[in-house]
Amino acid sequence: MGGHQHAGLTVAFDADDTLWHNxxxxxxxxxxxxxxxxxxxxxxxxxxxxxxxxxxxxxxxxxxxxxxxxxxxxxxxxxxxxxxxxxxxxxxxxxxxxxxxRPVELIDGVEEVLDALADHRLMVITKGDVHHQLAKVAASGLAERFWQVEVVADKDTATYGGLLERHRIDPARFVMVGNSLRSDVLPVLELGGSAVHVPYHTTWRHEDDHDGHHVEVPTLETLRELPDLLGTWSADRGLGPDMAHPA
Ligand SMILES: [Mg+2]
Structure with missing residues (x-):
């Protein structure tokens, strides 16, 4: 990025149960x-x-x-x-x-949603076995749409904080999208970023365990609703369509 901040949003997606079934x-x-x-x-x-x-x-x-x-x-x-x-x-x-x-089975609408968000910097942030997660990204056919793919050991506040710093992402322009309140939403909100919760139809018990934290976070029924929501946010933050393409 030649040292200057990207003017649009950085939109990071969880992978398992957000981009594909797991x-x-x-x-x-x-x-x-x-x-x-x-x-x-x-x-x-x-x-x-x-x-x-x-x-x-x-x-x-x-x-x-x-x-x-x-x-x-x-x-x-x-x-x-x-x-x-x-x-x-x-x-x-x-x-x-x-x-x-298991072959990668994309969740309905993923490709269209990523196409619609192509003006933003798109990331994957996922945890698990590095080998398996990278293999799924490769098999998904989506790899080229992402600016960065990060496979991390845990999705906690320290990890997200380190990622934002390393990639020089302003938390105010960072949005994490995922199915887990514990891993995709709470730590990002704590850092001053934004999050969108897109629940999968079933959740691992561990990911469902978030100490009863009550959070006000946009919850979407399907990922297909994401571009409209982010369009509203971009407008609210003065990130108009022309701002999304820094010269
Ligand atoms: Mg997930």
């Missing part, structure tokens, strides 16, 4: 996992143990499918009292591979 498959896999462990515990018992193991592993393994798979194995050993057999263990690893092998 959580639906995690949940489908978890149902199968619960069935696999039915000889030892009921579905709620399996879900509870898996959640506890996942949470205790997060600081070491971080987010992503590999972490989820290891936690499924660890929880299975616990739930079965150590009697889980090799076939079932391999089946659990297969669940992880199935998630990794």
């Amino acid at each position: 959580e639906d498959l995690f949940q489908a896999v978890q149902r199968e996992y619960e069935d696999l462990l039915a000889p030892w515990a009921d579905a709620d018992g399996v879900a509870e143990c898996l959640h506890e193991v996942q949470m205790s592993n997060l600081p070491r393994f971080g987010y992503g499918v590999k972490s989820f798979t290891l936690s499924m194995i660890e929880a299975a050993v616990q739930i079965s009292g150590g009697s889980i057999d090799a076939d079932r263990t391999i089946a659990i690893i297969g669940y992880g591979k199935r998630i990794l092998d």
